[in-house]
Amino acid sequence: MTDSSAQSVLLRPNIPTGGRPILPKARQLGPAMLGLSVVPAIAIIIALVDSRVGFKLLMASLAVTMLVLILALFFRVKALQPGAVRIAAAGGLRFIPPKTHRATLVAVPLSLLLPVVVLLLIRALDLPTQASSSRLMAALPIVFVAVSLGSLAVVAWSMRIPAGLQLAADGLHGVRGGKLINLSWADIVSAAPAGVHGPRLMVMTRSGGAFVIDGNHLGSDPAIVARVIEFYCAHPARRDDLADGNGAIRAVEAAAR
Numbered sequence: 001m002t003d004s005s006a007q008s009v010l011l012r013p014n015i016p017t018g019g020r021p022i023l024p025k026a027r028q029l030g031p032a033m034l035g036l037s038v039v040p041a042i043a044i045i046i047a048l049v050d051s052r053v054g055f056k057l058l059m060a061s062l063a064v065t066m067l068v069l070i071l072a073l074f075f076r077v078k079a080l081q082p083g084a085v086r087i088a089a090a091g092g093l094r095f096i097p098p099k100t101h102r103a104t105l106v107a108v109p110l111s112l113l114l115p116v117v118v119l120l121l122i123r124a125l126d127l128p129t130q131a132s133s134s135r136l137m138a139a140l141p142i143v144f145v146a147v148s149l150g151s152l153a154v155v156a157w158s159m160r161i162p163a164g165l166q167l168a169a170d171g172l173h174g175v176r177g178g179k180l181i182n183l184s185w186a187d188i189v190s191a192a193p194a195g196v197h198g199p200r201l202m203v204m205t206r207s208g209g210a211f212v213i214d215g216n217h218l219g220s221d222p223a224i225v226a227r228v229i230e231f232y233c234a235h236p237a238r239r240d241d242l243a244d245g246n247g248a249i250r251a252v253e254a255a256a257r
Contacts, residue, residue, distance in 0.1 A: 008096055008219070009089045009246070010081075013253040017223035022080045022199055022215065033074055040066040054127030061118040068111035072104035079219055080199065085228075085249065086219035088164070093228075093245040094174075096164030097219035102155065109151035116141040116148075165201075165218055165225070167232060167248070169239045172203065175217055183211070185236065191229035193222040201225050228252050 043063035047056045079098055088094040119141050122129055158175065165174035171184040187205050194202035194212055201222035203211045215222045231252045232239055241248045 007089050008086050008098065010084055010086050011246075011249055012084050013224065013249050015083075015224050015227050015253055015256050017083065017193075017221070017227065022082050022221060022223075033070060036070050036073070037067075040064075040070070052128040052130070054122040054125075054129030057118050057122065057127070058115065058129060061115045065111045065114055068107055072108050075100040075104050076216055080215050080221065082221055083224065084221055085224050087245045087249065089245075091243075091245065093167045093242045093248040094162075094164045095167075095218040095220045095225055097216055101216055101219065102159075102163065105155045106152065109148040109155075112144045112148040116144050163217070165213065167229065167242050169242055172229070174213070181211055181213075185233055185239070188229070188233050191226040191233070193226055203229065227256070231255060 040063040043059045043066065047059035047063065050056050050059065079101060086096055086098060088096055121127070161175050161180055163175065165172060165181070171187070172181060173183075174181050183203065183205065187207070189204040189206055191201065191203045194200040199215045199222065201213045201215065201218065203213070205211070213222075218225055228249065232242065232248075238251060241251045
């Protein structure tokens with residue numbers, strides 16, 4: 001399956017991982033999303049039935065913010081599929097997240113600014129709204145703005161590094177959040193999925209340290225990525241295969257048969 005807009009390819013290689021699940025209760029995602037959607041639905045109903053214009057606008061803005069948060073969670077969970085890896089469509093082997101990964105990282109903090117804008121509008125126009133603590137109303141915009149701008153700054157800083165994890169002939173290069181990873185093959189001891197259900201990749205080094213990478217930064221099943229890393233760590237003569245992403249995955253798949 002090819003995703004040309006994201007310049008990536010989603011593959012399902014036949015590489016055994018022992019059936020390790022990625023996320024807890026993944027099959028219950030639908031009911032969980034439905035349950036969470038009740039909260040913005042209540043806010044929308046209040047916005048429709050309340051007669052106070054300012055309060056209607058505030059409830060509507062909070063509903064939009066909550067919907068964005070729910071959609072971000074949905075895309076985050078759906079980006080990781082058991083047994084699937086997303087790699088760059090051309091060039092060397094790079095495990096990359098879908099475009100929705102960074103899109104949601106931007107959309108969530110931007111959505112937090114919407115209630116702030118509405119609150120400023122309510123104050124400027126002196127629109128009728130819910131009576132509440134003046135301290136609370138003064139503090140909420142400050143908190144929302146701080147969280148929003150802080151999150152956007154982190155995203156902007158991380159964009160200086162290409163997304164994903166590159167496997168090259170000389171080692172591993174990529175991101176751990178906003179941090180840069182550069183490991184030679186000689187530095188690597190092992191790689192394995194980490195966490196109760198394996199949503200992270202852990203690379204152990206000869207110095208005794210460990211690099212833990214969130215699976216969402218890879219857009220791939222960490223268990224598959226770990227098997228690929230361990231294969232090329234154990235077979236130095238095959239590392240030239242890493243110049244072709246698809247070919248590198250096929251080589252590991254063939255060796256696993």
